[in-house]
Amino acid sequence: MKRFFKITFTILFVIAILFLLQRLLMPKYMTDIHEGAMIAEYYDSPKFHDVIFLGDCEVYETYSPCIMWENYGISSYVRGSSQQLIWQSYYLLEDTLKYETPKAVVLNVLAMRFAEPQNEAYNRMTLDGMPMSLTKLNSIKVSMTEDESVWEYIFPILRYHDRYASLSGEDVTYMFNKDSVTFAGYMPFAGIKPVGTLPAEKPLPDYTFGELPMEYLQKTADLCKANGIELILVKAPSVYPTWYDKWDAQIVDFSAQNGVSYVSLLQESDTIGIDMSVDTYDNGQHVNIYGAEKCSDYIGNILSKEFDIPDHRGEASYDEYWGPLCDEYHMTTEAMWDDWYAQNPDYSRE
Amino acid sequence: MKKNVIKTIVAGSMLALALTACGGATEETKDYSSAFTDDAGNASAETDADANVDAADETGADASEDQTSADRFAFTYNGTKIELGASYDDVKAAIGDATSEFTQNSCAFDGCLNMYTYGSSFEIDETVLDSGEAPYISAIYLTDDLVSTEEGLSVFMTKDDAVSIYGEPDEEGDSYIKYKSGDSVISIIFDDGSDTIASICISLDEF
Structure with a gap:
């Protein structure tokens, strides 16, 4: 018996x-x-989101849930991560559905x-933040490059x-608890560097989307349909990397064939007021933050008017969460701009 | 009992330390490829010594160091040979400033891709690693017929011209052909539905 306890x-x-x-x-x-900490942050948030955003940097830098809350009372979360691939977005959606079922999913293309x-x-940056599950394992399997090992994801110490x-000191300080690095998944960036001359659009050998992303885009549409979720495909207004017309046409075709919506903020830049x-x-x-707030208002209006995403302002549980978060959001973004303008006196704040 | 507890703690700690130390800081492990991609969605070739992901991932040499340049495709402009893996600063000193420049930053990481455009004729892409290693030329795009490859191929020529110059391609698709030499590739892309060359790209193989 003693030996058993020892062992x-x-x-x-x-x-x-x-x-x-x-x-x-x-x-x-x-x-x-900080982008590496975003995916894990979701699990600490209250699970009452009507809209979940999925995708790469074009998502977490473009859509601010606080603006959508303040302007439309929409409760949303951005589950974005750097270079999030379509199959990773699919598995993040599958993972999200274990916690909540949103009314709409917005996926950047x-x-x-x-x-x-x-x-x-x-x-x-996308996978390590997910809790271990079959969903995570499936995402790992399809995401791994040639030299990676699934065991190194299951046991990261390897x-x-x-x-x-x-x-460093960071590794000790944040060993068990981490600070929040986003505002409901949105990562604000202050600063202005205008578009100059863009590189020439380079012809591609083949404009057809690959089989793997197409397979997972279809699976995402099917998963949304099976759960009664509106799928809205979006393209952020970024002008580089090139978003080819032939790519856009394939998204338009997919949307029509699957009865999902496609909103190109790139094409609607003038309407949105992107400068x-x-x-x-x-x-x-x-x-930057200016552009993101314009895009957030634009997509928030669409979500509210065309998809009937409810306005939760005035409901205590929502107000208690979003009120302080949005106050902090404005304080932080104002401070970021103050710093930036102080360091860039050639620019004047309007 | 006390001795056994101490033994257990020591054994456990040694196992943990052994696991921690295995591989060591000098061991060559996997390298992370670039934090940015080109328009075609191809990851570029450089290693990304991302200290936060893995400070010990220092493969040392980047793509430009491992290969001799003799076998690589190159491009000559106004008597200056522009080689893959070379320093753009050296090239610029010889051929002058670009007409326009554009920097594609990586998401999250510090590396970037600098694109130097010379009129409508060609573009030189310079990869900048966030590991502090020397930036190097990773691709050259020829975009009009005022310039040509070292072997004499230019935009607006035909697939037959390319084959007569370079021989049978190493790789062929509906609208492109590729030739490899050493660790470099020349990709020739045709206009839609035709055999007319729309673009020529000379790049490192992984690019």
């Missing part, structure tokens, strides 16, 4: 040590590359251009063990 104690002790080491060694994304897994660094040489001389911080590749 049990030893096993539990080793597991505990390994668990603590894993927590210590995994990247925290708190002081740098830029990632349709990726026909195959891209690279581990981005995979990690992947990160050699980070011990570069551990790429002030609404972008990186030559038109992403919108």
Whole structure:
């Protein structure tokens, strides 16, 4: 009996040590590359979202849930991540449905251009933040590049063990608890860098979307349909990388064939009031806070008017969450602009 | 009993330390490819020593260092040979400033792709790693018939011209052909439904 306890104690002790080491060694994304912390943040939010946004940087930098809340009373969350691939968006939706069933899902289509897994660094930023489940395993399997191993995702210590040489105070401080890096999934960027001369549009050998993204776009549409969710495909107003007309036509065709909506904010830039001389911080590749707030109001209006997403303003449980979050959002974004304008005196604040 | 507890703790700690130390900071592990992609959705070739993901992932050499440039396709402009893997600063010193420049930043990471356009004739792409390694030329696009490849192929020529110059392609699709040399590739793209060359891209193989 005594021997049994000894063995049990030893096993539990080793597991505990390994668990603590894993927590210590995994990247925290708190002081740098905040994008890596976004996916995990969702699980701490209240699960009363009527709209879930999915996609890459064109999602988490373009749609601000606080603006949609303040202007339309829409409760939404952005489950975006850097270079989120279409199959990863699908599995994030499947994962989300374990917690809540939104009325609408908004999916950005830029990632349709990726026909195959891209690279581990981005995979990690989307996959490591998900809790272990069959959904996560399936996402890992389809996302892995040639040199990756599923075991290194299941037991991240196998992947990160050699980070011990570069551990910093951040790794200890955020070992168990992390700060929030977004506002309901939206990551604000202050700064202005107008669009100049764009590189020439380069002809492609083939404009047809790959089989893998098409398969998962179809699966996403089917999953939404099966759960009574409106699927809305969107393209952000970014002017680079090139969004080819032939790509756009395929999205239009898919939308028509599947009875889903497609809103191209790129084509509607003028209507939205996007001015790429002030609404972008990186030559038109992403919108800044100004641009994001315009886009958020535009898509919020569509969600409210065309998809009947309810206005929850005045409902205590919603107000208690969104009120303080949006106050903090405005304080933070104002401070970001104050800093930026102070460092860029050539620009005057209107 | 106390001795056994201590033994257990020591054994557990040693196992943990062994696991932590295996591989070590100097071990060559996988490299992460670029944090940005070209228009075609292809990840570029450079390693991304993303300290936050894995500080020990220092493969050392980038694509430009491992290969000799002798086998690579190149492009000559006004007597200056522009080679893949070379420094753009050196090229610029010889051929002058670009007409326009554009930087494609990576999402989340610090690396970027600088695109230097020379009129309507050609574009030189420079990959900048966030590992601090020297930036290098990773692709050259020829976009009009004022310039041609070293072997004499230019935009608006035909597929037959390409085959007569380079031979049978290493890879062929409905609207493109590719030739490989060393770790470089020349991709020739045709106008829709025709054999007329619309674009020529000389790039490192992984690009």
